[in-house]
Amino acid sequence: MADRVTITTVARHAQVSVQTVSNVLNSPHVVRPETRQRVQDAIDALGYRANQAARQMRTGRSRLIAARIEPAQDGINGSILDRFLHGLAEAAAPARYRVLLYTAADDAAEITTYEDMLSAYDIDAFVLTSTHHADTRTGWLAERGVPFVTFGRPWDALGSHPWVDVDGAAGTAEATRHLLRAGHRRIGFIGWPPGSGVGDDRRSGWAAALAEAGIDIHGLDAVTADGVAEGVAAARDLLTRGEPVTAIVCCSDSLALGALHATGGAEPAVPGPPAPGRIAVIGFDDTPVAQAVGLTSIAQPLGEAATHCLRLLAAQLDAPGSRPPGDGQILLTPALVPRRTA
Amino acid sequence: MADRVTITTVARHAQVSVQTVSNVLNSPHVVRPETRQRVQDAIDALGYRANQAARQMRTGRSRLIAARIEPAQDGINGSILDRFLHGLAEAAAPARYRVLLYTAADDAAEITTYEDMLSAYDIDAFVLTSTHHADTRTGWLAERGVPFVTFGRPWDALGSHPWVDVDGAAGTAEATRHLLRAGHRRIGFIGWPPGSGVGDDRRSGWAAALAEAGIDIHGLDAVTADGVAEGVAAARDLLTRGEPVTAIVCCSDSLALGALHATGGAEPAVPGPPAPGRIAVIGFDDTPVAQAVGLTSIAQPLGEAATHCLRLLAAQLDAPGSRPPGDGQILLTPALVPRRTA
DNA sequence: TTCCGGCAGTTGAACGTTCAAATTATGCGG
DNA sequence: CCGCATAATTTGAACGTTCAACTGCCGGAA
Structure with missing residues (x-):
């Protein structure tokens, strides 16, 4: 097997000292263009690559x-x-x-x-x-x-x-506005217990969008741990309150999947218009599950x-x-x- | 900030040479138990950790x-x-x-x-x-x-x-036997085009299990690229052939999800007995989607x-x-x- | 001519570790 | 108590790179 190509090999090949090779690599401006080119050619010809461990020993940086x-x-x-x-x-x-x-x-x-x-x-x-x-x-x-x-x-x-x-509030706000534009007024929210930064943030976006539209959020939200079964229960709760919701924004795709089930079931994939008469559901994170089930969701970049x-x-x-x-x-x-x- | 603890620091602290410290680390048997203990104590006291870059330079191994x-x-x-x-x-x-x-x-x-x-x-x-x-x-x-x-x-x-x-054939064979035990005889398979090792392997397990049970596989399998929509089409195809299948084993959860849709729809999660009258479907990989949708699947360890x-x-x-x-x-x-x- | 400044490049040392060889310590038989 | 074998430990060098200091060289100002 071929011997290791080190900075010394390159130096010999280009007829310069090792330091000059090092300079070409790290501060090219200090070396004369002519020499620089010669060294560069040697590097290319030999396929030299700086050894990270050795470099790290000197510089203390590992990349x-x-x-x-x-x-x-x-x-x-x-x-x-x-x-x-x-x-x-x-x-x-x-x-x-x-x-x-x-x-x-x-x-x-x-x-x-x-x-x-x-x-x-x-x-x-x-x-x-x-x-x-x-x-x-x-x-x-x-x-x-x-x-x-x-x-x-x-x-x-x-x-x-x-x-x-990622601005979770902006996401849920957009989702809520999307539902408002579609004519929904009673838009529920299923979220996590207060105290989780992410959960509170997502809830605030929904609340803000409704406030913007002059809608009172009282009685429109449910709080639960994450999970599909939890989503089912929370959605049922929202649906059996005084005036039922017609749409739900969820803190996660798991919850949304549960909500979907509680509100009429989902059919996987295959594009097409939303089935009429069903409750609208929007999830969060755009996971594979959402893609598979055809769940509207919010995708993080x-x-x-x-x-x-x-x-x-x-x-x-x-x-x-x-x-x-x-x-x-x-x-x-x-x-x-x-x-x-x- | 505290200075770096090197092998030299340890050596000084334990009153030995650096090489002895190195020996304690790499070939403890060559150093007298008493000394070894002293060095070990110094290592612990100082919180010494060998520098990987330096070690790598000598040994050529990076871990x-x-x-x-x-x-x-x-x-x-x-x-x-x-x-x-x-x-x-x-x-x-x-x-x-x-x-x-x-x-x-x-x-x-x-x-x-x-x-x-x-x-x-x-x-x-x-x-x-x-x-x-x-x-x-x-x-x-x-x-x-x-x-x-x-x-x-x-x-x-x-x-x-x-x-x-992972023995894909064993997986599909088990799935197929599971369906046989449940009374199914016409068990279809939706797989990928021949040529992919994984796909061919999975198909062979299904074929073997049916052969084992004395069932002719002719006309029971469909070939398609991976995807939910493709699964829908393939399942429809299997269902409209001469004698329709009553169960389908799939090469992936994507295909299975499609099959599920084509054969009566799926309802997400929530445990319970299989709905009667529907076609049985088994996927492969036990992805989150399968878990969410309640799809029977084959899990790789x-x-x-x-x-x-x-x-x-x-x-x-x-x-x-x-x-x-x-x-x-x-x-x-x-x-x-x-x-x-x- | 002399000296100085700056550029291009080189030399020597160092980073922290392990290997190989050399040195010192220990134990044992005579 | 000596000599010797072997065990235990130390010394010196090396891995490949970069840093800091140094040497030559050239041109220009004094």
Whole structure:
């Protein structure tokens, strides 16, 4: 097997010192164009690639970004994260970064993992997902000056780090307006118990859109844990109250699927107009299930979110100390995907 | 901020040379128990962790395993891979390996990525997914002596490398027998066009189970591309032939979902006995959609598969040159998950 | 002519670890 | 108590790269 091509091989081949090769790679402007070209040719001819480990030893930078891969939780609402991860890996490659996976059961375990990855691998940055109230992770990282971005805004408003999030309220507001335009007035909402940042945010969009239309939201919302069966129960509840709702916006596709069942059943796929006489239902996240069942849902721009995360990190890493433009806090707008259920 | 704890720090603290610390870490048997303990205590007290980059420079080993993350293809059948990846990351951690992600549009691009990752990061091994006929990747890696495992058997039977796969035929056979036990005799199959290893394998299980029961499969199967709409069409086709089928085994949950629609519609979730008078349908992969819709499906043991992949790699990496036990070719049996549709 | 400044490139050291060889410590038979 | 074999530990070098300091060289101002 061919011997390893190192910077020394290239240097010999181009008749220069190793440092000059290094300069061509890292600060091309200091080397005369003529020489630069000669070195570049040698690099190409030999197929040289800088050894990351050696480089890392000197610079302390690994060009590695760590991201957590979560277990497929509920299943329906999972598959969000893996699309995000794919986007992340794809955005990382052109910036010459790579994504390293890790798993962790809870915040404490995750922090232990940080320690390990930082000391053993010199991870350059972390991408945190599933931010929540009393999130101990961001503080820990910030304290140590480790660069990171969160996908999900900080719900406690403590400190301000770069983050990317999707505007859940804008999504549910758009969904609600969509239903208003279709003539619905009594539009219900099935959401999660107050206290989850994401859930409260999504509920607020629905409430705002109704307020905008001058509709009193009293008695129009149901609160329940996530799940299909829970969605069935909550929808039945909404339907048996004083004046029944004619449409429901849901906090998740799981809940929406349940609502769909409680309000007349769903037929999978096959495009066509919404069946008349049924209650309109809109879910959230545009999961495969929604696509399969023909459920109108709200799609998060996950690829875009990933790209932004990486851009923010790259800005931090490549120009240390400099704040990214716009304070590095980016709120993306999700898109309503109209299907057969609304 | 605290200075980096290196092997030198530990050595000073334990009053030994750096090499002794290194020995405690890598070949504890050569160091006297007493000394070993002293060094170990120093390691614990200082929270020392070996720097992977430096170690890698000497040993040429990165303890990094690369795996590809694919785009969320069809959506319904995706979410298989991310469960596998999660399993992989989880299995890697205790073995002190980490999983590095990459993306690639096709085999050629993937091989280019191999080159990059091997020369820049000294990746120890690769986990290949989505094996197919005329797969150029395995040959490339084998030629260069790069350790790898495939999740998915080699469909061309060229060369023999370690692989882990799920016995699709066993799955469809079990599904078919399940239907036979329920009294069905005319059991159809909706599969993909011949030529895809996975598809042919799954079809063969169905055929074998029917043959076992003395049933002629003639006229009982339909061939189509994957997709919900395609499933609808194929199921209609099966239902309008001479003697209609009373049950259908499908090559994927997408197809099954289509079949379900064509044969009377599905109602999401909510447990209960199969509705009478409807045609029984069984899907494949036990995706979130199946769980949500109450579709009986065949679940691949993805976590187990991931664990085996990692075990096979670890065996190769930790004892180079030694063939893993059982030739390192592992076929796992999937499990039927009975729900409301069969 | 002399000296200085700046550019292009080179040299030597260092990052943290492990390997191979050398050195020192320990135990044992005579 | 010596000599020797073997165990335990240390020393020096190396992995591939970049940083900091250095050497030559050329042109221009004094």
